[in-house]
Amino acid sequence: MNQDTICALATANGVGAIGIIRVSGEKSFEIVNKVFEGKNLEKTKSHTVHYGFIVDGKTRDVRPETERKEEREKKQALSEDASTPLSMTADNRQLATDTKEIIDEVMVSVFHAPKTFTTENSVEISFHGSPHIGAKILEVLIKNGARMAKAGEFTMRAFMNGRIDLSQAESIADLIAAENEASRKVALNQLKGGISQEISVLRGDLLNFTSLIELELDFAEEDVEFADRTALVALIKRIQTKLKSLIDSFQYGNAIKNGTAVAIIGKPNAGKSTLLNTLLKEERAIVSNIAGTTRDTIEEILHIKGHAFRLIDTAGLRDTEDEIEAIGVQKAREKVSQAEILVYLAAANSGDFTEDIRMIQSLVREDLELIICLTKIDEVVPTTFDVIENQFRDALDTPFDFIKISAIENRNIQELKNELSSYVENLKAQEGGVVITNQRHYEALQKSLYSVTQVEEAVSHNITTELLAYELRNALEHLGEISGEFTNDEVLGNIFSKFCIGK
Numbered sequence: 001m002n003q004d005t006i007c008a009l010a011t012a013n014g015v016g017a018i019g020i021i022r023v024s025g026e027k028s029f030e031i032v033n034k035v036f037e038g039k040n041l042e043k044t045k046s047h048t049v050h051y052g053f054i055v056d057g058k059t060r061d062v063r064p065e066t067e068r069k070e071e072r073e074k075k076q077a078l079s080e081d082a083s084t085p086l087s088m089t090a091d092n093r094q095l096a097t098d099t100k101e102i103i104d105e106v107m108v109s110v111f112h113a114p115k116t117f118t119t120e121n122s123v124e125i126s127f128h129g130s131p132h133i134g135a136k137i138l139e140v141l142i143k144n145g146a147r148m149a150k151a152g153e154f155t156m157r158a159f160m161n162g163r164i165d166l167s168q169a170e171s172i173a174d175l176i177a178a179e180n181e182a183s184r185k186v187a188l189n190q191l192k193g194g195i196s197q198e199i200s201v202l203r204g205d206l207l208n209f210t211s212l213i214e215l216e217l218d219f220a221e222e223d224v225e226f227a228d229r230t231a232l233v234a235l236i237k238r239i240q241t242k243l244k245s246l247i248d249s250f251q252y253g254n255a256i257k258n259g260t261a262v263a264i265i266g267k268p269n270a271g272k273s274t275l276l277n278t279l280l281k282e283e284r285a286i287v288s289n290i291a292g293t294t295r296d297t298i299e300e301i302l303h304i305k306g307h308a309f310r311l312i313d314t315a316g317l318r319d320t321e322d323e324i325e326a327i328g329v330q331k332a333r334e335k336v337s338q339a340e341i342l343v344y345l346a347a348a349n350s351g352d353f354t355e356d357i358r359m360i361q362s363l364v365r366e367d368l369e370l371i372i373c374l375t376k377i378d379e380v381v382p383t384t385f386d387v388i389e390n391q392f393r394d395a396l397d398t399p400f401d402f403i404k405i406s407a408i409e410n411r412n413i414q415e416l417k418n419e420l421s422s423y424v425e426n427l428k429a430q431e432g433g434v435v436i437t438n439q440r441h442y443e444a445l446q447k448s449l450y451s452v453t454q455v456e457e458a459v460s461h462n463i464t465t466e467l468l469a470y471e472l473r474n475a476l477e478h479l480g481e482i483s484g485e486f487t488n489d490e491v492l493g494n495i496f497s498k499f500c501i502g503k
């Protein structure tokens with residue numbers, strides 16, 4: 001249990017109509033009472049809102065006389081017990097009216113434990129949204145016994161106190177980051193326990209078996225089988241199917257959360273710049289160095305039908321058309337290795353496609369979607385299109401889409417966009433229910449699948465019960481990492497430090 005009472009700005013750090021400061025912890029009411037001129041918060045009903053002033057320094061008590069009298073009598077009785085004079089009690093608000101300074105006129109919302117976001121006593125102070133006022137209010141809260149919250153600490157408490165599991169806590173950060181309908185919906189589903197339920201069903205099934213297997217270990221000498229091996233194999237198969245489908249959903253989940261990475265490659269003068277300009281002309285937007293991707297890359301974001309595509313570019317080479325000459329096969333490979341889709345550009349007027357074909361052959365891989373764009377079709381006669389397409393079809397044994405475009409005349413650019421968006425639509429169509437969007441969950445599911453598969457092997461090869469039990473426990477543990485039943489401070493620190501302060 002964390003004893004500290006924490007406070008932080010919950011709204012964005014900037015000017016707004018209203019700013020909100022959150023306070024959470026056992027002493028929330030006690031601390032806010034010291035700076036709030038208004039109702040005594042200890043005596044409020046939960047989930048109520050109260051008008052008053054935030055003040056610095058001890059203040060006049062504005063509570064109704066009946067309430068004040070009651071408290072005076074209580075304190076009198078206490079101080080007689082402890083032989084402390086009334087004037088010395090810490091929160092005697094009758095005193096020092098002259099030292100107070102009003103900081104702001106506010107509304108204060110009160111939430112009584114345990115039915116609160118963190119499960120602790122919590123207060124929210126809504127002030128006039130100036131960052132300066134917010135900072136002053138935080139200052140007086142800290143002066144009176146609260147401390148600044150760390151990033152994600154409110155949500156971490158909700159998790160630590162058992163109100164939500166780890167996957168739900170993570171979904172809160174995803175909701176805050178949601179930039180489109182798709183990501184909002186998956187995050188919300190996760191918040192509502194979508195993943196938690198799937199995992200807990202899987203764990204429940206595995207747990208039953210694990211206890212039977214462990215019981216067998218306890219009776220090792222008697223050579224009994226409590227756990228029916230045929231039923232175990234059937235169960236394992238069901239679990240494998242479920243795990244695989246969750247693992248597969250990550251491809252779509254990742255597309256939702258991070259966008260789909262597209263590499264655009266072609267020989268010099270294949271028309272890359274013109275195409276990029278045409279694609280991005282309305283967006284002309286985000287040219288960014290996204291952290292976590294390979295250095296030297298720039299990504300431009302293209303939105304098609306609500307899905308984000310990250311056009312991976314190589315820093316510094318943006319304006320040279322001489323893609324392949326400048327970056328070489330090695331660099332092109334690096335670029336493509338980060339991508340889910342390769343859009344290869346070949347100029348219709350080039351005459352010879354052997355080099356293009358060789359390049360494509362060196363870049364394709366099984367999980368790479370290939371789109372070959374025949375560019376500059378305005379420069380050749382239409383009868384040559386099919387001849388060229390056939391050259392590619394004959395030489396390449398990987399499937400690909402072939403699109404004939406002219407960026408200058410804006411021909412078939414929409415077709416290219418449709419092709420890109422259908423890639424994501426297809427991923428989506430493969431998804432039934434829960435979508436995994438989180439790398440950590442993805443890895444835990446893979447580890448769990450591995451252990452479960454080991455269990456299956458162990459059963460079919462009659463391997464020792466000890467090994468069975470060991471792999472079952474591994475599988476359980478990896479599933480438990482997702483919900484946070486198995487975790488450690490480093491993992492938690494990692495997750496919550498990426499949250500905003502005040503969340």
Ligand SMILES: Nc1nc2c(c(=O)[nH]1)N(C=O)[C@@H](CNc1ccc(C(=O)N[C@@H](CCC(=O)O)C(=O)O)cc1)CN2
Binds near residue numbers: 114115117
């Ligand atoms: N003012 C305000 N708005 C907010 C939040 C908040 O903390 N404060 N939220 C915070 O992120 C989100 C809402 N999420 C919340 C989730 C749970 C509880 C909560 O108190 N749950 C309790 C009691 C529920 C009830 O009263 O029935 C519980 O589950 O026990 C509050 C907010 C978005 N809007």
